[in-house]
Every structure is written in C-alpha cells, then in structure tokens.
Amino acid sequence: MKLLLSLPLFALLSFSSAQAQTAPAAQAKTASAATAQFKTSAVCEMCKTRLEKSLAYEKGVQSAVLDVPTQMLTVTYRPDKTSPAALRTAVQKTGYDADDQAADARAYSRLPDCCKKTNAVH
Numbered sequence: 001m002k003l004l005l006s007l008p009l010f011a012l013l014s015f016s017s018a019q020a021q022t023a024p025a026a027q028a029k030t031a032s033a034a035t036a037q038f039k040t041s042a043v044c045e046m047c048k049t050r051l052e053k054s055l056a057y058e059k060g061v062q063s064a065v066l067d068v069p070t071q072m073l074t075v076t077y078r079p080d081k082t083s084p085a086a087l088r089t090a091v092q093k094t095g096y097d098a099d100d101q102a103a104d105a106r107a108y109s110r111l112p113d114c115c116k117k118t119n120a121v122h
C-alpha cells in the first residue's frame, strides 16, 4: 500500500523538478503533490465520511481517504498551500485524535455516541 502510493508520487516529483529546470513559469500550474498519513481515532463509516469531507474543504487538499480498519487517514495535498501540521489540526478540529495530538474537546463532544473513541472500530 505504502509502496503503491509512493511510486506515482515519486514520478510526479521527478516530473515537476525536471520541468522546473526548463520552464520555471510552468511550475506553479503543475505544483507537486505530497502525501501525509495520520493515525486517527475514527471508528466507523460515519467518521470516515465526516473526516474526508472536512479535510476536502481544507486549503490545499487534493484528496483525503480514511481506511476505517486501520484508522489511517491519507491526505494528498499541495505543499505550497498547506502543511502536515495544518492538516493534523484540521483532523483535531473535526473531533478526532491525530497521531499523538488529542481531538479538539468541543468538536469531539459534538460527535454522535457511535463515533466516540471509547468505541472499538466497527
């Protein structure tokens, strides 16, 4: 999974750096994407929908996919528009833990009971 994700990313990165040497002006249009992964406290399909939607609205995010069984959120983003720290904060503000950072308490309190982190993944 990790290898499959990193291969196209590598191709994309080499493509844009090659382009940067020949046509710097074109680089902005084809800015490379980066990928970040966060371990979240998401437990169900509702969490998946909520998190993916929330991250999709974040500046610079190209895609966000949560794997419910592993609770891993994979975000593809534009490094010139956002950062892993900002994305982690977005996860927390949606009500979920992100790696070792605890969820925003108010957002977490608004989650339905089925989405509380005291539940096992279901």
Ligand SMILES: [Cu+2]
Pocket (backbone or CB within 6 Å): 042, 043, 044, 045, 046, 047, 048, 114, 115, 116
């Ligand atoms: Cu849920």
